[in-house]
Amino acid sequence: MLLRLRSRDGLERIEVPDNATLSALKSAIHERLAIPLDDMLLSKQPALLTSKEPYSFRDMAINDATLKSLGVSHGDMVYLLYSFERQVEPAVKPVAKPFGAHMTLNDVMAKIIKIERQEKPHTPAVSFDRNAANVFQSYLQGAYNFSIKRGGLLYGEVEEDGTVKVDFIYEPPQEGTVDKLSMQRHTPEEAQVDLLAQLLGYRKVGFIFCQSVKAQKAAAEGDYIINTDELISMAAMQDEIGEHCATALVTLVEEPETGPQVHFEAFQCSDLAVRLVREGWVHPRDPVDGVSRMVNPKEPDAKQPVMLNGKDTDEVDNDFFLCPVRIMDHEGRLSTSFPVENRLMPQGKTELREHLKRLGSRPYVERLADFHLLLWLAKQPHLDAHDMALLCEAVRSNRPVLEGYRVIIDSIAGIAQ
Secondary structure, three states: OEEEEEEOOEEEEEEOOOOOEHHHHHHHHHHHHOOOHHHOEEEOOHHHHOOOOHHHOOOOOOOOOEOOOOOOOOOOEEEEEOOOOOOOOOOOOOOOOOOOOOOOHHHHHHOOOEEOOOOOOOOOEEEEEHHHHHHHHHHHHHHHOOOOOEEEEEEEEEOOOOOEEEEEEEOOOEEEOOOOEEEOOOOHHHHHHHHHHHHOOOEEEEEEEEOOHHHHHHHHHHOOOOOHHHHHHHHHHHHHHOOOOEEEEEEEEEEOOOEEEEEEEEEEEOHHHHHHHHHOOEEEOOOOOOEEEEEEOOEEEEEOOEEEOOEEEOEEEHHHHEEEEEEEEEOOOOEOOOOOOOOOOOOOHHHHHHHHHHOOOOOHHHHOOEHHHHHHHHOOOOOOHHHHHHHHHHHHHOOOOOHHHHHHHHHHHOOOO
16 A cells, blocks of 8 residues: 655655554554654645644544554655654756757657546446435535535545445535535534544545536536536545545536436546646636646746647647546435535524424434434534434444433433423
């Protein structure tokens, strides 16, 4: 298992066995980088490196846990914080050659980026929990009629063959317009979502967004799938989450025979697209459309030719960067009947009471098996992190909830015992 390690001193790579524990990873870091074991804080959250309360990051705090159980897999980015002063060797810069007699044709060709399609995605399929997908798209249609863009983060599991199974969608605080989507990322709430997901046996596996009807019409007229802003968002998310990350695109399409129909499609960006976006090569044209401008990362105003189909160009159709992924559905372990966070609808004691009564015929643990409900409960002063860990464990293993927690939750809801 090869992991990318990001710290204040830059990006490094470290290799550990596939079945390694967190303790083994720390030992490998200590052996290679000489950082004291008791001076390491690790997390999958980038905010660790800038947080004023780094010890609140608990997603990688159990030394005996395997990295896989913590949601860490091959190629993932892990963030490392320490106070130890390291002597980092500067990268050796290649000696620049003058163009001409000392530069061979191979030297020139090596500097040219060739744009080629990636034949296969890293994940063969994405399977959505039917209820979670329906709750996402029905809100877009009912509340906004697809007039604006909206997005979310996908959580689930990655199976041995690379198939991504999505069991719930977290919708961060966000602002959406006809053409733009801005999601608040790496917030304390998202850190809480990651922790609850881990306790339930899940991890972040992708990104979902909808195009507005106006944007979808522009894409259809321009014969493209996504614009450059969307490509940049997708590639950045894939770079953050890892090569298993998939993006779902939701659109409302006017069908000649059946009228408006909601379509789900799934894609991954090519590895080249991820690299080019990371390095700053990809910029949108004005007005934004389905073509990306290639620019010199050091001089954003300067065009940077690349090679496409044997010809030099400084503009590339975004479709060259997309790998379609087969989309499926399944019935997951969680329901999605409690109101979803950060929407134009309330989440409170009344909604909790209605939820518990509506599912009153089911075992109590099944009534709590709703991620959005668990996230709301985690914010209540009556329940701390230890309590939520026990509740999540009960939900994960489908075991009865301790009577004391039932009393607390019913009390919050205002249900008489």
